[in-house]
Amino acid sequence: MQSQTVSDPEVTSQAPTVRPILEARSLSKSYGETHALSELDLSVAPGDIYCLLGPNGAGKTTTINLFLGFIAPTSGQALVADLDVAEHDRETKAYLAYIPEQVMLYRNLTGLENLEYFAALAGKKLEVDQLRSTLVEAGLQSEAIDRRVSGYSKGMRQKVGIAIALAKEATALLLDEPTSGLDPKASNEFSALLEGLRERGVAVLMATHDLFRAKETGTRVGIMRHGRLVAEMSTSELGHSDLERIYLNHMRE
Amino acid sequence: MTIRTVFRNEMRLLAADRVLLSSLVLFVALFAYAIANGFAWVAKQEGTVAAVQAAEEERGAALAAELERIAAGGDPGSPFRDPRAANVLGGNLGARTVVLGPGPLASLSVGQSDLLPYYYDVSIYTNEQTFLQNGEVENPLNLMVGRFDLAFIIIYLLPLLVLALSYNVLSGEREQGTLALTLSQPVAVRDVVVAKLLFRALLVVGLALGGSLVGAAVWGGLGAPVRLALWCGAVVTYGLFWFGTAAWVNTLGRESSWNATVLVGAWLGLVVVLPAVGNIAAGILHPLPSRVEMINTAREASNESVNRRSELLARYLEDHPEMAGGVVDDVAGTAALSWAATEEVNRQVEGVAVRFDEQLSKQQALVSRYRLVSPALLAQSVLNDAAGSGDARFAHFEAQVRTFAEEWRGYFVPAILAGQVMTAEAAMGRPEFVYSEEELSVVLGRSAMPLAMLLTLALLAVVPAAIRLGRVRGGG
Structure with missing residues (x-):
């Protein structure tokens, strides 16, 4: 069962061993001189809830838009079920579901x-x-x-x-700031729904500012800054205050 | 699959949108009113035709009775009322009324038929003035807008309905956020937008075509299937132009309000301003000679000819020596003199008429070239031509009337100059006018160019729209 694999702290800090549904390989997106995303390597396996944390402009939404094919990468690949999104726009969308902020x-x-x-x-x-x-x-x-x-x-x-x-x-769910603006009760309900989807083996990639929700709901967390993935960890390895500390440390650098 | 899915959704969205639904209901009502209006005009025209024909029959019966009475020894009373005199019989007493019936699809488009004459009394006095009295270019607004018939709705109002339904076909989806959810499904956005436009096009063009078929059926226009097909072809192509333009503007990625402004501007420019500017330019560049000048010339010629009758007759007989032997008695001599005077007036008037015609043809040539830039004018010319209410059918009628007037003069003038007495047989056997309708191939040939041009303009909007739609990716 994939959930056992992802709950193993030894493994979850690394790339998952099962075939990932979502995979970014040296994925980059630039707008002229502005690098919205640089050399992102990331993979989300079935049963994984991968939370992308970072301030505004860190490249979280760009990552999601690249997986959706809404924008084309400058270099690298966004793969969905081993298919390159740039080449298989419609086929890859059959695997995906998208929940934007609104x-x-x-x-x-x-x-x-x-x-x-x-x-x-x-x-x-x-x-x-x-x-x-x-x-x-x-x-x-x-x-x-x-x-x-x-x-x-x-x-x-x-x-x-x-x-x-x-x-x-859908075998992969892409979420962009889904809990912003939700009251705590609604946020909890939403987390419970995500957990249900995770148990079904859906791969979830969620961009969020909500550290608490990332810690509670996510199985893995990636911290982004200036278009780069600067840290990646398994939530099961983290104590309650660890994530906040690590996040703030990265933001100060 | 996508088309059916989108159609179903569009149907629900339409049913839930009261404003849109009300606009559609309003248009259905306008269509019904326009059909009723077109029908009323045709009924009026037919009524007039029937009345003038009845009046002519009455005149014919009175003429026959008078001839019979005179044959039985009755006195005609005055030489000016004697039907045996060729100038009297060929003049007003025996004049034929020639009529042009309503066009095959006249109930759909009144066109020029309320401006151009559709009947004439043809006598030996029929001359250029007869035709010129009705040949002046009318108030451009009247010419342009015309009556509130189906053609008016299709040319002027239908584009507004198209624009109201499609100005935000893509921008609206983006603004309300549904585009992102649509784009995240395994469908091409082009397929979705094309299906949405197709639904609206079926609705609008279907309404126009349905209205046209009903309007045609009401007056028996279904008996002219080729003309009806031409009409429908023009409606579909004109609709395609406006949907294509709306689609293209939507692909520019601007907000709905911007799209609406640009599209209403395009409507105003192409449908209202351009045709008006064209008419005004034609009037300025090739002004028609004044009608007052025309009337004065005719009067002066008439007065002069009365003063110089003998001289005129001598000149006329110099020109037509074969007629010289016929001027025998006083009455016949007076008739011949009078005819010579009439000919002189005709000659004088012809000079002005030629200039008038030249300017008019220049105007028409300019308008004809100019219409190529306006889809509204192109569509209107095809619709009028298909309905048989355009300039060309009237010109075709007028040409036949001219030929008939020649024939009429050829029948009576030699008798006038020869001082012959017309027999009852000759009176009853005077020429009759039979209108021959334009060949369909001529109508189709004439409409081919404006229709092809309209299609080209439509494709100039549709093709870039289709290409740009294929590039839509972002859901933001």
Whole structure:
């Protein structure tokens, strides 16, 4: 079971031994003289929740956008299930689900209709019952399913985002600041959902500022600064205050 | 798969958007009103045609009765009312009314048919003035805007509906954030945007085509399938131009408000300003001779000819020595003199008419070249031509009327100059006008160039839009 592999402190600080779903090889992105990302090497295996920490402009979102193919790398490769994103844009997206900081859906449609549409775009034609149970599984209250999304909170929209990931049976989940702006209860619920996905063997790559959430939820943590990955560790190796100390040390350098 | 999925979603979005739904309902109402308006115009035109034809029949019956009465020994009363006199019979008494019926798809487009004459009384007095009275270029706004018919809605208002539905087809997705979620699915964004545009195009163009078919069916235009196909081809191509333009503007990556401003500006420029500027430029560059000058010339010629009748007759007979023997008695001599005076007036008027025609053709040539830059003018010319309410069909009618007037004069003038008495048989056997409709191949040939040009303009918008859409990646 992959979860045993990743919980082993001896191994998790290294690259995982199972085939990673997400892999960056010397991945770089520059905008003229500005290096948004430099020589990133990173891999996320099934059952791994990899948290990318770093200040604004560290290259976290750039990394996620490169895996999604939203931007093209200047050099290096972003691989999803061993496929180069630059060459296999559509094939790689079949493996991916994306939850941005604000999951934006069609406001005039219901949660169910949004899920049906995006699942269908991903090639998954589900019956109404299946769509309902997926939304419930993603944590959405059943009475909200047929309400218009314009009345949803950020947390509820995220749950629809998770439901899309579940419906398309994504093997990798890319999250960009998912817990910012969520109250602690909603954050906890979200972490529980991620844990559920991890247990299913989904590889999760999450960009976040939230050190506490990274420590609690993540299995591995990477610290980024100025477009570089400056540290990488397994959360099981860390004590409660260790992560904050390490992070701040790196920020001072 | 993508198309069906997007169509289903678009249908839901449309159903949930009250503003858009209301706009569509408003357009359906406008279509219905335009069809009713077009139908009312055709009914009016047909009513006029029926009335003038009835009046002519009445005149014919009265003429026959008068001839019968005179044959039975009745007195015509005055030589000016004697139907046996060639100048009287060939003049107003026996004049033929020639008519041009409404075009095959007239209920769809009134076109020029409310500006150009569709009936004339042809007599020996028919001359250039008869045609010129109606030949002046009208108020450009009238020419340009026309009546509130289906062609008006398609040319002027349909682009606005297209723009309202598609100005934010991509920018809106980006602004509301759904583009990121769409782009993270294994689909090409081009496929999604094209499917969204296709849904809107089917809605808008379908509405226009449906309205056209209903409008045509109401007045029996379904009997002209080739013209209807030409009409539909112009509607589809014109729609393609506007959807292509909206798609292209969307690919520039600007916000929706910017797109809306640019597209409304394009509508204003291409549909309203350019055609008006073209008409004004034509008027300034090739001004028509004044109508007052025309009328004065005719009056002066008429007065002079009255004063110099003998001289005129002598000159006329010098020109036509074969007619000299016929001027025998006083009445016939007066008629011949009068005819010579008429000919002199015609000759004088012709001078002005030639200049008028030259300027008019220059204007029309300029407008014809100029329309190539305006998709609205191109589409309008094809729609009018397909409907049979454009300039060309009226020119075709007028040419036949001129030929008929020649034939008419050829029938009566020798008799006038020879002082012949017209028999009842000759009176009843006077020339009749039969309008022959333009060949379809001529209509199609004339429409081929504007339609091809319209298609070229549409492709100039669609192709770069398609290329740029293929490059859309970022979800931000």
